Amino acid sequence: MTRFIIRRLLSSVVVILTIVTLSLWITRQAPSNPCLQEREANACACIKEHALDRPVFPVHSPPPLTPLEGCQYWESSGALVLGPLEVLPVSEWNETQYFIYVATLLQGSLGGSMVTDRTVMETLGAALPYTVQLGIQALLIALLIGVPAGLFAGLRQNTMPDYSVMTVAMIGVSIPNFVLGPLLIMLFSLKLGWFTAVGWESWADSVLPSITLGLFYAAYIARLTRGGMLEVIRKDYIRTARAKGLSEQLVVFRHALKGALLPVVSYLGPAFAALLTGSVVVEEIFNLPGVGTHFVRSALNRDYNLVLGTIILYSSLLVVLNLVVDILYTVLDPRVSYDD
Amino acid sequence: MVMSSGNTMARRVLMGALAGAMTLSIWGCDKEPAPSGKGQAKGGQAAEFVAGSKADMFTFAVAADPQTLDPGRMSGAPEGRVAFNLFEGLMMPGPTTEGLKEASELVVPGVAESYELSEDGRTYTFKLREDAKWSNGEPVTAEDFERSWRRVLTPDFPSDYQSFMWVIDNAEAYSKGEITDWSQVGVKVVDARTLEVTLAQPTPYFPELVAFYTFFPVPMDLIEEKGNAWTRAENIVSNGAYTLESYREQQDMLLKKNEHYWDKDNVALDQARIRIIQDTNAAVNAYRTGELHWSGTSLPVAQITGLLTHPDYLQEPMLGVYYYRINVSDEESPLVDNRVRQALAMAVDRQSLVEDTMNNLYTVANHFVPQGLPGYTEQGPGLSYNVQRAKELLAEAGYPDGEGFPRVQLLYNVDENHKLIAEAVQAMWKRNLGVDIQLVNKEWRTYLQDVSSMSYEIARAGWIGDYNDPMTFLDMWETGNGNNNTGWSDAEYDELLNKARAERDPAQRMAFLAQAEAIVLERGPVIPVYYYTNNILVSRFLEGFEPHNRDIHLIKYLSLPQEPAAPAE
Numbered sequence: 001m002t003r004f005i006i007r008r009l010l011s012s013v014v015v016i017l018t019i020v021t022l023s024l025w026i027t028r029q030a031p032s033n034p035c036l037q038e039r040e041a042n043a044c045a046c047i048k049e050h051a052l053d054r055p056v057f058p059v060h061s062p063p064p065l066t067p068l069e070g071c072q073y074w075e076s077s078g079a080l081v082l083g084p085l086e087v088l089p090v091s092e093w094n095e096t097q098y099f100i101y102v103a104t105l106l107q108g109s110l111g112g113s114m115v116t117d118r119t120v121m122e123t124l125g126a127a128l129p130y131t132v133q134l135g136i137q138a139l140l141i142a143l144l145i146g147v148p149a150g151l152f153a154g155l156r157q158n159t160m161p162d163y164s165v166m167t168v169a170m171i172g173v174s175i176p177n178f179v180l181g182p183l184l185i186m187l188f189s190l191k192l193g194w195f196t197a198v199g200w201e202s203w204a205d206s207v208l209p210s211i212t213l214g215l216f217y218a219a220y221i222a223r224l225t226r227g228g229m230l231e232v233i234r235k236d237y238i239r240t241a242r243a244k245g246l247s248e249q250l251v252v253f254r255h256a257l258k259g260a261l262l263p264v265v266s267y268l269g270p271a272f273a274a275l276l277t278g279s280v281v282v283e284e285i286f287n288l289p290g291v292g293t294h295f296v297r298s299a300l301n302r303d304y305n306l307v308l309g310t311i312i313l314y315s316s317l318l319v320v321l322n323l324v325v326d327i328l329y330t331v332l333d334p335r336v337s338y339d340d
Numbered sequence: 341m342v343m344s345s346g347n348t349m350a351r352r353v354l355m356g357a358l359a360g361a362m363t364l365s366i367w368g369c370d371k372e373p374a375p376s377g378k379g380q381a382k383g384g385q386a387a388e389f390v391a392g393s394k395a396d397m398f399t400f401a402v403a404a405d406p407q408t409l410d411p412g413r414m415s416g417a418p419e420g421r422v423a424f425n426l427f428e429g430l431m432m433p434g435p436t437t438e439g440l441k442e443a444s445e446l447v448v449p450g451v452a453e454s455y456e457l458s459e460d461g462r463t464y465t466f467k468l469r470e471d472a473k474w475s476n477g478e479p480v481t482a483e484d485f486e487r488s489w490r491r492v493l494t495p496d497f498p499s500d501y502q503s504f505m506w507v508i509d510n511a512e513a514y515s516k517g518e519i520t521d522w523s524q525v526g527v528k529v530v531d532a533r534t535l536e537v538t539l540a541q542p543t544p545y546f547p548e549l550v551a552f553y554t555f556f557p558v559p560m561d562l563i564e565e566k567g568n569a570w571t572r573a574e575n576i577v578s579n580g581a582y583t584l585e586s587y588r589e590q591q592d593m594l595l596k597k598n599e600h601y602w603d604k605d606n607v608a609l610d611q612a613r614i615r616i617i618q619d620t621n622a623a624v625n626a627y628r629t630g631e632l633h634w635s636g637t638s639l640p641v642a643q644i645t646g647l648l649t650h651p652d653y654l655q656e657p658m659l660g661v662y663y664y665r666i667n668v669s670d671e672e673s674p675l676v677d678n679r680v681r682q683a684l685a686m687a688v689d690r691q692s693l694v695e696d697t698m699n700n701l702y703t704v705a706n707h708f709v710p711q712g713l714p715g716y717t718e719q720g721p722g723l724s725y726n727v728q729r730a731k732e733l734l735a736e737a738g739y740p741d742g743e744g745f746p747r748v749q750l751l752y753n754v755d756e757n758h759k760l761i762a763e764a765v766q767a768m769w770k771r772n773l774g775v776d777i778q779l780v781n782k783e784w785r786t787y788l789q790d791v792s793s794m795s796y797e798i799a800r801a802g803w804i805g806d807y808n809d810p811m812t813f814l815d816m817w818e819t820g821n822g823n824n825n826t827g828w829s830d831a832e833y834d835e836l837l838n839k840a841r842a843e844r845d846p847a848q849r850m851a852f853l854a855q856a857e858a859i860v861l862e863r864g865p866v867i868p869v870y871y872y873t874n875n876i877l878v879s880r881f882l883e884g885f886e887p888h889n890r891d892i893h894l895i896k897y898l899s900l901p902q903e904p905a906a907p908a909e
Contacts, residue, residue, distance in 0.1 A: 032785035036792060038801075040822025041415060041500035049498050117408040117568045118589070126589045182621075189629055196394070197625035198617055199591065287622040289590030302785055 001330075005323065012319040016312060020105070023311045024098055027304045028056050034114040034302040044071040050114050050304075051100055058093045059085050101308070110309040115301050120309035123294060128313070130200060131290035134209055134282070135275040141214030142221050142271070147264065149218070150225020154260070155252065157230060165222065172219025181212040181285040198287035209286045213279055217271055221264055228260035235259070258332055265332055269325035273318045391652055391879035393630035398609050398882075398900055400634035401617040401626065405589055409571035411553040412492045415500035417637070417891070420553055422614065425595060425895050426578040427556040430455070430466050430485065430535070431547050435897040436886035437659075437808065443544060443714045446808050447551045451480050451579065452535075461542030461844050462509075463526075466550075468533040473600040474559060475583045482535040484557040486527050491563075492554060493525070501554040503822075504806070507546060509538045541841045544849070545809040552806065581607050581896040590616055595895070608884075608899035627652075627877050633900070634885070634893075635877040641757060644875045645699050652877045655701070659710050659889040660804035660872035661813070662702070664750070664765075666865040667794050669827025674745060675797060678863045679737040684798075685723050685867040686730035687772040688765055694870050697764045698757075701875055705868035709813045709857055712889065716810050716850050719858040723868065727772045734773055742774025751780045752800040753787035761869065762800065791825050804872065805890065810853040811840070817860055826865035833859045 035046035047053050053071055093099055104111045110120035153165040188208060189197040195208050232238060233256055241251045280292035291310060298306035329336045392399060402418035411423045424433065432450035440446060452466040472480040489508075492499045495517040506512040509526030513519045526538030539546060549555060559577040563570045570576060573587045581603065582595040593614040597607055615632065617623045624643050626632050638658075639647075647653050666675050666684075674680045690704040706722030731741070739745040750766065752758040762779050769775045777798075782790065790796050805812040816823035819834050833856055840852035860866060874891050884897040 030785075032789035036785065036788045037415065037500065038788060038791075039415070039500070040503070042498055042502050045496045045498040048496055112568075115407055116405065117410060117413070117571060123589060185625060190625065193629070196631060197629045198622040198631070199615065199626070284619055285622070287590075287617050287619060287626075289588065293590065293618070300783065300785065 001327075005327075008319075008323050008326075012316075012323075015319065016315050019311060019315050020102070020308060021098070023308055024101060024304070025056070027302070027307050028097070030302060032302055034304065046114075047071055051095075051097055054095050054097055054100070055088060055092075056097045058088045058090075058096050058099075060088075101305075105312075110312065111305040113298075113303055113306050115298075115303045115306070120305050123306065124291060124309055124313055127289055127291045127294055130288055131276055131279060131283075131292065134206060134213060134279055134288065134290060135272060137206060137210035138214035138217065138275050138279075139268070139272055141210055142217035143264075145214075145218035146221025147225050147261070149222040150227075150264075151229060151252070151257070151260070153222065154226040154229030154233070162226075166226070169219040169222040172215050173223070175216075177212045177216060178281050178285065180215065181209070181282055184208045184212060185285070200286075200288050205286075206288075209279075209282050209288060212285070213275060213282045217275065220271075221267070224263045224267055225260060228263045229256065232256045232259035262329075262332060265328055266325060268328075269321040273314075273321050276317055277314050389628045390630055391627060391877065391881070392633035392900075395613070395631055395633065397611050397613055398895070398898065399613040399615060399632050401615045401623050401632055401636035403620070403623070403637040404618055405616050406593075409576065409584070409587075410558065410568075411556040412488065412497075412499050412558055414553060418616075420892070421636070422584075422593065423553040423556065424580070424892055425582045425612075426576075426580045426584060427553065427558075428472075428580045429551050429553070429556045430468075431551040433548075433551050433888070433890070433892045433894065435884065435888070435894070437712075437889040438887045441714055443808060444547065446714070447547050450551065451485075451557070452550075455547070461544075462539045464537045464539070464546060465530070466535045466537070468535065469602055470533065471602040472579065473602065474577050474579050475598050475600055476577050477600050479532070480557060480579050481532040482529045483532065484560065485535055485555075486529050487560040488557045489527055489555065490522060490525075491558070491560065499554065501552070504549055504552065504554050507539050507541070507543045507549065509540045511540075542844050543841075544846060545807045545811065548807040548809070581894070582612065585611075590618075592616060603896070607896045609895055612895050624877075632877075633879040633882055638872075638874045638876060638891075641699055641701055641875075644701065647877065650877070651880050654876050654878050654885075654887075656874040656876065656887040656891065657710075657712065657889050658804065658872035658874045658891065659713075659808065660802060661705050661708060661710055662761075662800075662802045662869045662872060663705070663708065664798050664867040664869065665791075665801045665826050666798050666828075666867070667796055667826055668865050669794055670797075673748075673797060674737065674739065675748065677737045679733040680739070681865070681867075682862075683730040683733040683737070683773060684769060684775075685861075686726045686733070688768055688867060688869065689725045690723075690869060691725065693761060693764055697760050698870065702870040702873055705871045707857060708860055708864075708866055708868050709810045710805070710871045710889075713808055713810055715846060717854060719854045723861055730773060734775075739775075742776070745773075745775050747776050747778050748797045749778045749780045750798045750800075751782065751787065751790060751796040753784045754781050758800050765869075794825060794827060798867075802872070808889070810850070810857065811837075814853055814856050814860070817864060817866075828865040830859060830863065833864075 033047070033052060034050065035043040035052065037043070048071060088096065094103070101111065110124070112119050113123060116123070149165050149169065153162045156162045185197050185208065188194045196205055200206060238251060238256055241255050277292065277295070279290055280296050282288070283290040283292045291313065294306060295310040298310060402421055404416070404418045406414070406419040406422050407416060408414050408419060409422060409426070411427050414420065414423060428450045430450055430452035431447040434446060434448045437446060451468055451472045453469040455464050455466045457464055468480065468482055474480055489505060491497060492502055493505055493511055493515040495515055502515055506515070510519060510524045511526070514522065514525050528536040530536050543549070557579060559570070562575065562577050566575050573584050576584050578584070578598070581598055581601050583598045585594040585596045587593045593616075595612045595614065597604060597610045601607065615626065617626055620637070620639050620643055623632070623635050623637065624639060627635050644653070666681055667673070668676050670676065690706070694700060694702055694704050706724065707718045709716065709718065711718070734740070734742065750762055752762050759781065766777045766779055769777055787799075791799050791801075803813060803816070815821060815837060817828060817833065818824065818837055819829040836852050836856040836859070840849045840856070843849040843852060878885050881900060883899045883901055885893060
């Protein structure tokens, strides 16, 4: 197991470095740059400050330079150029945007934002706790509602209660959170005054966003649990357990549940990752200080370093969460083993 | 100052889908606007809200995290709002611009208790007050200003408003590295309390410029010690009415009265909280639930119309114009022909646009320079809606009834208001001239790229004046100005601006500028549409909040004499 984990962590470094390389290339492909403004501003100084006047990679296709009143910057034409490639002399490699960025990473830093005067670490560090707490709460809500509802429906297949629960779940999956969020605000903040409408000052302020974010997943988990239950309940070992004369409660909770929850567990990793990365809209509706908002805004601002920082954060989370799910699997299903 | 920051646009793009749902929720609560200022429950509706009833101190919102708190580097509206309270220039903006007849009334003494202007109108001698202090108790001296200004003018220093300082003698050459001897720049420290500034030309609006944040002093010793980190709440030293207590990204900033501020006895509010609320729907919700005393930013048309009769609703005039700019650099384009541009301008029914499309929230712009600038009178009636004349002009240009007119593109950045206006204008040009226009909308940064590289034909634009002088609207159309972005160049126009710059008689100067504006309207690359107004919500219990056409409201002028009573159920 330890060897498996070490191997996975090492391969993760390669995965993340590949993601960084590709992302860096993609961010530079987008038209415009972080220094451009509506009013004539000192864009040249900004471009020099962020080394945008340097080539992106040591290998590039000409002509990549666009002049901008007294300085030049590397602006993509928007189209992929597949012409002859130029290679910079090795001595100049460390002055390319890519090498500068990787060197920053190796120093344990994510660099400075290109739009604000804060560092990417500061910005993400301030935002991450909120996003994680929101994600965990939403996931708890999803599990606390989804698993019992799925069990309840699964044990009553094709009965009225089953249909009712599944209809509610279907509605839950269908309502987008940009509709649910404002509805909750309208009812519980504006109408009843129970919660504040925007911001995150105390724990109470995280209730409505967690519900908004969690309900979709609750509905999905209910469907998964029900499906898992239906599959497991017909298995031979359940029949054996029943034949042994065990109580229905013992059969369901000791034998069936473990198997029924496997699809839910394998869904938890991606679901938690999706909760962390997908809270953008909820963060925006409730004006929460989370990571998602930074991700979208940094992309729109062409704040390359913040975009890359967020991507690194998200991909690291994904890698770790998938690893955790894989380990959880061995606990739930004894047939799974990673030992050589 | 430009109208829309990238952040605002980002939010708009992100929230496009949301707007409908949220508007619905707002509208649902506001079918019956409050008939009076007294909080009262209405049949079947939520109880009337009281601004700030849930705030523990004076609270208002800004629409984005400030990109920086360094006055020398900043350029956006949220940044400015913070800077005007944390820092103080030689002069400062007054509480209002309403009813002012003289440009000199626009600013009040700040760190400088007075100034003298030389006979030739070029040399200002500022006398600094003795009790002006930094928040650490150190005195603010003339040298602080000199060092701060020198920092902004340093070549390659990323200051967005560096060019504002170019009115100072030799400042432009210094910032461009053409001269390296700072003593040749017109900023001299006579003694600790006297600063002498020599300008390249007489600049009547210079007192308003020094009241702008780029000219504010910054603590240079601290900057040398801490670098960019000097603006962190735990480090920052400022010289304004307030100090920064704390800053939480995407959440809020806490300001506290500066105990070393020379005028602290006249500052009523001991502290203030600036909430960062990026989405305007969320800002309205926060206002409604009593978390804010002032919405801070202008709310969009769809949001504000439901609140027009609310006692907290306030419409301020704004020194800004919404217009279409035309690219005249492409020889093949019909837009090169001035008759075509005139025809397009005359075929826009601004009255209907403002009344029907914009719900009367803005005012019709028949000129380019907004009205009400002290000492300035526009020439003639300006652009009028004249379909007959527009048709004649288009026919003269070789396109009778729009025949043979190529399909021209109209570019705007993604935003509901821009879309509404573009569609209305498109329909007017089709109906009145038989001209087909293709609408192209792009995300903010791409739109910026297209405009700055002149890859457009007609593009929407907005311009908010940076100071109360027609020059802030007119110098952008000068040949070679970085904000021109249309390829338009007119020798007579440039000449008039230069005459205005050299002119020392204020009336004659304004006359030159009015002539220049007439040229822009007659043969320029612009189609003005409307003048902006600032549509906000402000607590009726807040005192000292007066209209300001550049939307500058210093907290030091405000007070909350009575805490509003809780709303009646």
